[in-house]
Amino acid sequence: MPPTLLSSRRVLLEGRLQPATLELENGLISAIFDHDPSRAGDHHDYHDLVVMxxxxxxxxxxxxxxxxxxxxxxxxxxxxxxxxxxxxxxxxxxxxxxxxxxxxxxxxxxxxxxxxxxxxxxxxxxxxxxxxxxxxxxxxxxxxxxxxxxxxxxxxxxxxxxxxxxxxxxxxxxxxxxxxxxxxxxxxxxxxxxxxxxxxxxxxxxxxxxxxxxxxxxxxxxxxxxxxxxxxxxxxxxxxxxxxxxxxxxxxxxxxxxxxxxxxxxxxxxxxxxxxxxxxxxxxxxxxxxxxxxxxxxxxxxxxxxxxxxxxxxxxxxxxxxxxxxxxxxxxxxxxxxxxxxxxxxxxxxxxxxxxxxxAGLDHLKGRLEPGLQADLVVWDPNASFVVDRLEHRHALTPYQGRTLRGVVEATYLRGQRIFFQSQHHSECLGQILKKARTKP
CATH class of the missing domain: 3.20.20.140 (Metal-dependent hydrolases)
Structure with a gap:
């Protein structure tokens, strides 16, 4: 399966928002390139949205x-x-x-x-x-x-x-x-x-x-x-x-x-x-x-x-x-x-x-964008706002109800698979159970 490419002018790398193109393959970030939304392949271009x-x-x-x-x-x-x-x-x-x-x-x-x-x-x-x-x-x-x-x-x-x-x-x-x-x-x-x-x-x-x-x-x-x-x-x-x-x-x-x-x-x-x-x-x-x-x-x-x-x-x-x-x-x-x-x-x-x-002891796998880490990403608009009305928890009751918040999620990726995009969920449940490997008896 060919790698997925993901581009934005605002990718959070090494503590700084910068233009970049990410290559996602086999569940990992396989490479990070200079920003090139024209690069051939299965390319998701998110323009000015934040990717982190x-x-x-x-x-x-x-x-x-x-x-x-x-x-x-x-x-x-x-x-x-x-x-x-x-x-x-x-x-x-x-x-x-x-x-x-x-x-x-x-x-x-x-x-x-x-x-x-x-x-x-x-x-x-x-x-x-x-x-x-x-x-x-x-x-x-x-x-x-x-x-x-x-x-x-x-x-x-x-x-x-x-x-x-x-x-x-x-x-x-x-x-x-x-x-x-x-x-x-x-x-x-x-x-x-x-x-x-x-x-x-x-x-x-x-x-x-x-x-x-x-x-x-x-x-x-x-x-x-x-x-x-x-x-x-x-x-x-x-x-x-x-x-x-x-x-x-x-x-x-x-x-x-x-x-x-x-x-x-x-x-x-x-x-x-x-x-x-x-x-x-x-x-x-x-x-x-x-x-x-x-x-x-x-x-x-x-x-x-x-x-x-x-x-x-x-x-x-x-x-x-x-x-x-x-x-x-x-x-x-x-x-x-x-x-x-x-x-x-x-x-x-x-x-x-x-x-x-x-x-959680997961920093060798997750938590930042680097080659070799899992391709878990969120793409979002920090300037867009919404009113909290409907949530996907089992119960809607929350003190945030009716409050205007900033930051709208466009897409979520789990190990390189887009599991959420523009309010729609992936048809499959792709999550995994995480366990700690024991080093002491």
Missing amino acids: AGLIDTHVHINEPGRTDWEGFATATRAAAAGGLTTLVDMPLNSIPSTVDADSFRLKLEAAAGQLRVDVGFWGGAVVGNLDGMRELAQAGVLGFKCFLSPSGTDEFTNLDFEQLGQAMQMVAELDSVLLVHAEDPAELLAFSGDPRSYDNYLATRPPRAEVSAIERVVAGAKATGCRAHVVHLATEAGLASLAHSGVTVETCPHYLTFAAEEIADGATAYKCAPPIRGRATREALWQALERGAIQLVATDHSPSPAELKCIDSGDFSAAWGGISSLELLLPAVWTEAARRGHGVEKLARWVCSAPARL
Whole structure:
């Protein structure tokens, strides 16, 4: 089969937008030429549209098997392809069973088979009493592990106390893996009181000090054990001081970079997540941390649920599910706010392509455009805008509904195959399961 050629005057190469023609063959970028849209062959000329590596989202709750009424591999990967994402890493909880040992991982792989429109890897769970299960999961090929220090929201996925965190970190270090941590100290969380529709009342239940206290424990544990650790969904700049020079990496999410507590109406439970969306000053501090590299990446924490679990009718923040749907919107949500603050495509790609690839141990395959790497690409218009109305997730409910965002995806390529083009999906599911090759027993 002859190679595919792809040209644009704005291809992101080595941190700079420049004219180029890419040659895609056998699933890889086989060569990069000077811009030549007249070169003979199966040529896709995208003129002035941006071409960059496909996005990688390392924080996605796909929820299959067991909760496909919440999401599922078919709908999640379809939404990903439409949003320019070519790789997802699935979280180990909210599916039934949770991914905490080899048997539960096997069930997840069976559920995924034949349904993937993009590539999917998996985090394994670190829960109470499953150190042996963690070893099984590592042997089976998970990309790393995830734990909670506060209750996870589902009974099947138990949170670790600080002693158990240390044990899990020791195991992760022995396995030469990485531990992702939901860092909120349960001792610092407060009971809900007052009007259940009040966002301020919900915000008060999860103060910044809960994040700070937990992050301090994560940093100390990583230092004591040599564990590679990563803090997920940072929602307060107050946690950054402990992370500085610690070697522990950290992400934030599009909703913390887009919304602010002052803008959330009482009863607007579509905005509920944990940790919560904080004030405008915090939002700007998170942007500044991204700019200077104190926060390394952005991931969605896509955590959908049926509308009734979000308590939309009652507006009860005390009872609503804490999760935000935004998988398809990672690129435009981050780009809209980044461009508003003067950031360019180069920084965007660092936050949503190359840094996530490093976290997941996939940077030898994905995350940037270089000869020899997989031909995972997104082609998009950074100047076009759209109003969020219909999304391809299983549930349309999202706080982005009705919002105008910049950045429209024209095409998505997975290993050189165009899987999405001008709102149309490829007829086949071409995604693959990603596993980590083990180097330690």
